[in-house]
Amino acid sequence: MTQTKYVFVTGGVTSSLGKGIIAASLAKLLQQRGFAVTIQKLDPYINIDPGTLNPYEHGECYVTDDGAETDLDLGHYERFLNTPTSQANNVTTGRIYQSVIDKERKGDYLGKTVQVIPHITDEIKHRIQLLGNTGEYDIVITEIGGTVGDIESLPYVEAVRQLQWELGRKNALVIHLTLIPYLATTGELKTKPTQHSVKMLMQSGVSPNILVCRSEYPLTEGIKHKLALFCNVHEDEVIEALDAETIYDVPNLMLKEGLDKVVLKKLHLPINETPALLKWNSFLDKFKNPKHTVIIALVGKYVELHDAYKSITEAFIHAGSVNEIKVVVKWVHSEKLKPKNIAKQLENIDGLLVAPGFGERGIEGKIEAIKYVRENNIPFLGVCLGMQMAVIEFARNVIGFTDANSTEMLTDTKHPVIDLMESQKSITQKGGTMRLGAWDCQLEPNTKAFNAYKTKLISERHRHRYEFNNTYLKDFQKAGMITSGINPKTGLIEIIELPNHPWFVGVQYHPEYKSTVLNPHPLFIDFIKACLENK
Numbered sequence: 001m002t003q004t005k006y007v008f009v010t011g012g013v014t015s016s017l018g019k020g021i022i023a024a025s026l027a028k029l030l031q032q033r034g035f036a037v038t039i040q041k042l043d044p045y046i047n048i049d050p051g052t053l054n055p056y057e058h059g060e061c062y063v064t065d066d067g068a069e070t071d072l073d074l075g076h077y078e079r080f081l082n083t084p085t086s087q088a089n090n091v092t093t094g095r096i097y098q099s100v101i102d103k104e105r106k107g108d109y110l111g112k113t114v115q116v117i118p119h120i121t122d123e124i125k126h127r128i129q130l131l132g133n134t135g136e137y138d139i140v141i142t143e144i145g146g147t148v149g150d151i152e153s154l155p156y157v158e159a160v161r162q163l164q165w166e167l168g169r170k171n172a173l174v175i176h177l178t179l180i181p182y183l184a185t186t187g188e189l190k191t192k193p194t195q196h197s198v199k200m201l202m203q204s205g206v207s208p209n210i211l212v213c214r215s216e217y218p219l220t221e222g223i224k225h226k227l228a229l230f231c232n233v234h235e236d237e238v239i240e241a242l243d244a245e246t247i248y249d250v251p252n253l254m255l256k257e258g259l260d261k262v263v264l265k266k267l268h269l270p271i272n273e274t275p276a277l278l279k280w281n282s283f284l285d286k287f288k289n290p291k292h293t294v295i296i297a298l299v300g301k302y303v304e305l306h307d308a309y310k311s312i313t314e315a316f317i318h319a320g321s322v323n324e325i326k327v328v329v330k331w332v333h334s335e336k337l338k339p340k341n342i343a344k345q346l347e348n349i350d351g352l353l354v355a356p357g358f359g360e361r362g363i364e365g366k367i368e369a370i371k372y373v374r375e376n377n378i379p380f381l382g383v384c385l386g387m388q389m390a391v392i393e394f395a396r397n398v399i400g401f402t403d404a405n406s407t408e409m410l411t412d413t414k415h416p417v418i419d420l421m422e423s424q425k426s427i428t429q430k431g432g433t434m435r436l437g438a439w440d441c442q443l444e445p446n447t448k449a450f451n452a453y454k455t456k457l458i459s460e461r462h463r464h465r466y467e468f469n470n471t472y473l474k475d476f477q478k479a480g481m482i483t484s485g486i487n488p489k490t491g492l493i494e495i496i497e498l499p500n501h502p503w504f505v506g507v508q509y510h511p512e513y514k515s516t517v518l519n520p521h522p523l524f525i526d527f528i529k530a531c532l533e534n535k
C-alpha cells in the first residue's frame with residue numbers, strides 16, 4: 001500500500017473565511033484527477049459533538065449514514081464529493097478528551113502524568129490517521145476548525161507539527177487560508193494580517209506550505225511577491241481566492257489558480273490531465289441560467305440564521321438546477337404565524353417547507369402554515385418535525401381530534417398522534433441517543449414518494465425521538481391521509497401523503513442530508529417541479 005498523503009487546512013485572521021469550501025473544492029479537483037480523497041473536520045470545542053448545540057450557536061447539525069451528529073461542513077464535503085462521510089470525519093476536543101480520560105480510568109497510562117503533550121496530541125494524531133489507515137484514501141484533507149491563535153486550537157496545531165515532522169513534508173502539507181483585506185480609503189490590499197497570522201503559526205513550529213488568500217479584489221504580482229517573501233513560500237504557492245458568486249464556483253476558481261497542481265507537486269504525486277468538471281459545470285450552467293422561478297416559504301424557528309437550514313437550502317439549489325428553476329426562499333419565522341396573518345404572510349408562495357426542530361416554540365405557527373397550504377392546494381414538504389406537525393394539523397382539523405398533539409409538546413395530550421418511540425422511553429442521556437443515521441424504508445407504489453424515487457426500497461437518514469403513533473393509523477386512513485413509506489422491520493411510519501392534494505408529503509427522515517450536486521434528491525426535485533406546475 002502506498003503512503004496516504006495528508007493535507008491540513010488552517011485558518012487565519014478571522015473565522016468564516018470558508019475553510020470547508022476550500023477543502024471541499026480542493027478535494028473535488030483531486031478526486032476528479034483520479035485520487036481517492038476524504039475530508040475530515042477537527043472542531044476545537046468541548047462538546048462531544050454538535051448534536052447538543054442550539055443551531056443558533058453553530059448552524060445545522062449534519063447527520064451521516066452511520067448516525068454521527070456532525071458539523072455542517074461535512075454536508076459540504078458530501079455535496080461536493082458525492083461520497084458519504086462517517087463518524088471518523090468529525091472529531092471534537094470533547095471526543096479527544098473523552099477517549100484520553102477513558103483510557104486513564106482503564107489504567108492505560110498507569111503511573112504516568114496524563115498531559116496535553118503527548119497524550120492529547122497523540123490522540124489527535126491517531127484520529128487524523130484513522131481515515132488514512134483504512135487504506136481507502138490516497139489523500140486525507142483535515143480541516144482544523146477555529147482560527148490560528150485561539151487557545152483551544154493549540155493542541156491541534158502541535159499535532160499537525162508533529163505529524164509533518166514524522167511523515168515528512170512530501171507526505172503532509174499545510175494550507176493556510178487567510179484574508180487580504182481591502183482598505184477603501186487608500187485603495188489598497190493589505191498583507192499585514194496574513195503576515196501576522198503566519199508568524200503565529202510559525203511560533204508553534206508550523207510553517208504553512210501554501211497560502212490561500214481570500215480577497216475582494218485580484219492579488220497583483222507585487223502583493224503575491226510580498227506575501228511569498230514574508231510568509232516563506234514560493235509565489236506559485238500563494239493562491240488567490242476571490243469572493244465567488246456561489247460556493248459551487250470555487251472548484252473552478254481553484255482550478256484556474258492551480259491549487260490542486262501545487263498540492264500534487266508538493267506531495268510528490270503525479271499530475272495527470274487537467275480535470276474536466278463536465279457534470280459539475282452542467283449543474284452550474286443550469287443553476288445560473290434558470291428558466292423559471294418559484295417562491296418556497298421555509299418555516300422554522302431559527303430562520304434568523306440561515307446556516308441552521310444549510311442542507312435544505314443546498315438541496316433546493318441542486319434540485320432547482322435539475323428543473324432549471326430558481327428557488328427563492330422566503331424565510332418565515334414560525335413564531336410570527338397566527339391565524340389572523342397567515343394569508344398575508346404566505347401570500348404569493350408556490351410551496352411550503354416546514355423545517356425540522358425540537359420543542360414547543362413556534363409549533364402552532366407551523367401547524368397554521370400547513371393548514372393554509374393543505375386547504376389552498378399549495379405543494380408541501382414536511383421534514384421530520386414538519387411531517388409530525390402535518391400529522392397533528394390533519395388530526396385536529398380533518399379528523400376532528402381538536403386537542404391532538406405530540407407528547408414532545410404536551411406529555412398528557414388526549415390524542416398523542418405523535419408519541420415517543422418505545423426504544424426512547426428508557427433513555428435519559430442527551431448526546432447521540434436519538435434514532436440516528438440511515439434506516440430502510442419501503443415505499444408504496446402509486447404514491448408521490450414512489451413516483452419521485454422510482455424504487456421500492458430506500459435508505460434515508462434520521463434524527464428524532466418521536467414517531468407517528470400507529471394506534472391512530474386507521475383514523476388517518478379513513479380521513480384520507482396515506483402512509484407511503486414504512487420501515488420494513490419496525491413498521492414505523494416514515495412518509496405520509498395526501499392523495500387528494502397536488503403535492504403534500506411529510507417525511508420522518510431528513511432527505512436534505514443526501515442531496516448532492518451530482519445526485520440531487522428525488523423528493524426535492526419533485527417538490528420543486530410541483531411548485532412550478534401548480535403556480
Ligand code: GLN
Nearest residue numbers: 356357384385464465466
Ligand atoms: N423533535 C422531533 C423528534 O424528536 C423532530 C426532530 C427533528 O425534526 N429532527 O422526533
